[in-house]
Amino acid sequence: MRIAAARQDMTLQEYVRRALDRQLEEDDRDALSAVEDPVLAQLWSDPENAVYDRL
Secondary structure (H helix, E strand, C coil), X not given: CHHXXXXXXXXXXXXXXXXXXXXXXXXXXXXXXXXXXXXXHHHHCCHHHHHHHHC
């Protein structure tokens, strides 16, 4: 990873942060939502799980 970071003229910390940011963006795009899945909508439609709607 140090070599890859150096090739892009970045510190190792910058390189790792960018890699994590890209992965988190990808994970967010792939995340299921209640709108896309009716089963999830039914499971998540209770007050106890409503807290996650605000995240």
